[in-house]
Amino acid sequence: MCTTCGCGSEGITVTRNGESEHEHSHEHVHVHVQHLDSHDGDTRRIQVEQDLLSKNAGYAAANRRYFSELGAFAVNMMSSPGSGKTTLLVNTVAALRNQYPIAVVEGDQQTSHDAERIRAAGVPGIQINTGKGCHLDAHMVGHALQHLALQRESVVFIENVGNLVCPAAFDLGEHRKVVIISVTEGEDKPLKYPDMFAAADLMIVNKIDLLPHVDFDTARCLEYARRVRPGIESLELSATSGEGLEAWCAWIKAEHAAASVPARNTAAANTT
């Protein structure tokens, strides 16, 4: 059993530097109650009224508290596989690593390729392999954070599993959710996967260097996204050419300030 929280998630591993540090392979504990008598017709009703995601919500609240105590800014990056999330992250890290302490949590079903790319960029990266799971949840992220030893006022990037469906439902305790769509995808993705775009605070249109070669209508994509989520912010960029990266870094800076300044003020108030 997990010594930290007594959890029982099967087949999930958290790895750092290629070594498996924490393995969840224990069994779920089930209550097996013997059916002594059958009281057919002798039933009663119990009001439960509990959210199906209440357990995740509890872990997300703990992660949020942790970020807020450190004055760290956490962003949950979601997209389909192949939209360029990791390339964008690697180049963002390179642009910001001299300004902020940065840490990255990478989620994939298998392999630690992405965390290796992040570490090669010179910042701590930790890989969560979800096994058959198609999304990160707050519990997995909480474990990963324990291994990262976050510095005060860090920027924490959480790269979710490539999937435009399930990650939308799971609060990880992040400050902001960002959805990335690349111009090689259909511009109607916001309508096809509305849950994701309804949950996101910012939409990034990536690979705009390829626009001359593809049939992607950026304005229409934004119009669709606004149907689903009026007020969604949007940025267009190319992670590989670097075009638009500055505006993305400015967005992070502004969000980081909003997250870290209140924590700094609280810390200052506590010391005086």
Place this chain on the structure above:
Amino acid sequence: MSLSQNMLEIIEQRARRDVFTRVTRVTLEIGALSCVEPQALGFCFDSVSRGTVAEGATLVIVRVPGRAWCWDCSRVVEIPQHGAPCPDCAGFNMQVRSGNEMQLKELEVA
């Protein structure tokens, strides 16, 4: 799948607290705007509940409509899904109020 596992965990907690040996009916409230496909949830729950107190329980899913505030009509309207237009003015200038629910409402136990 993880939602049905969460469901089972909630049921098993209640089985310890309220002392029951068998669940005959599980009532869920699922919002029209939530990401849950009721049929898939039923299928997953059947398989995760095998060998537990909830094995064979009937799953009743109450669909809750999505509600949004339409800024142009200045009233609350019902919408079937994210990205659907206002049924009155066909606009998209709306703010979702409810419809994301995924709640275990009630258990019928023996």
